[in-house]
Amino acid sequence: MPPEKPPLRNKETLLDGLSMLARFYWGPDQELxxxxxxxxxxxxxxxxxxxxxxxxxxxxxxxxYLQNAPSSEALCLELETAYVATHVNPPAGNGAPLYHSCYVGDGLVMGPPAGAMALRLEQAGLSLGEKSGEPPDHLAVELEYLIFILEEGLAGRREWGLEEAGEMAARFMLPWVKDFVIRQAEASSPMLPMFASLLTAMLQEVAKEAFPSEQRA
Incomplete structure (x- = not known):
């Protein structure tokens, strides 16, 4: 007998966690x-x-760490500074860019993963909207697309939505995200590697939808 699927409440919690991570990877701000x-x-x-x-x-x-932060303003300054230094404008050869293409092939922006994500978005009838200046393989874009197909699957609007989300997490995202995690071990704020570790664990949880035996191995 196959293992029982987690209750809907668990899926909603997972969606909330992924949404929080997407907000973070668009860039921390005072509201976050x-x-x-x-x-x-x-x-x-x-x-x-x-x-x-x-x-x-x-x-x-x-x-x-959050409980020990002196204020939300101080936390925001710390996170914004570390985010820019690690993800946006790192020293040459260092840092962890937010673009999938930077982790495959020659490591240049707008590589094959960007084309693959653009196709996924087009087929789903989605656009980048106000983020149209960003490549489509930005980590936050991939997370928001993952959230979309999970929600579609949970609502019954996408027959294989949960399995598709599992495949995307396991095959498309986790291979490069694991390298992304390693590259920010020296970030100036410990919150960055902690959020990256959380991201990996949550993607592995989503991946169980499509490849349960692989994720237990």
Whole structure:
């Protein structure tokens, strides 16, 4: 007998966690920093720890760090500075760019993964909207597309939505995200590698929808 699928509440928690990560990877701002310290997000971290056990230690570390932050303004300054130095304008040869293409082939922006994501978006009838200046393989774009197909699958509007999301997480995102995680070990704020670790654990959870045996191995 196949393992029982998690209840809908767990899927909604996973969606909330992915949405938080997408917000973070578009760039931390004051509103996000205030939300991170809010009761609603503390509850989200607790729920995520229950449904993604591999992420529980990281989530506890994130909560402890947030509790010790002197203010949301100080946290925002720290995160913005580290985000720019690590993801946007790192020293030559260092840092962790937010573009999938930078982790495959010759590592240039707008490589094959950008074309693949552009096709996925086009086939789904989606556009980048106000983010149209960004390449389509930006991490936040990939996360938002993943959220979209998960939501479509949960709502029954996309017959294979959950399996498609699992395939995207396992085959399209995790291979480069694992390298992305390694490249930010020296980030000036420990929150960056912690969020990257959380991202990996959550993608692995989504991947179980399509490849449960591989993710347990």
């Amino acid at each position: 920093c205030e939300d991170l310290a809010s009761p609603a997000y503390r509850d989200l971290f607790s729920r995520l720890a229950r449904i993604v056990p591999d992420a529980a230690p990281t989530l506890r570390s994130i909560q402890a």
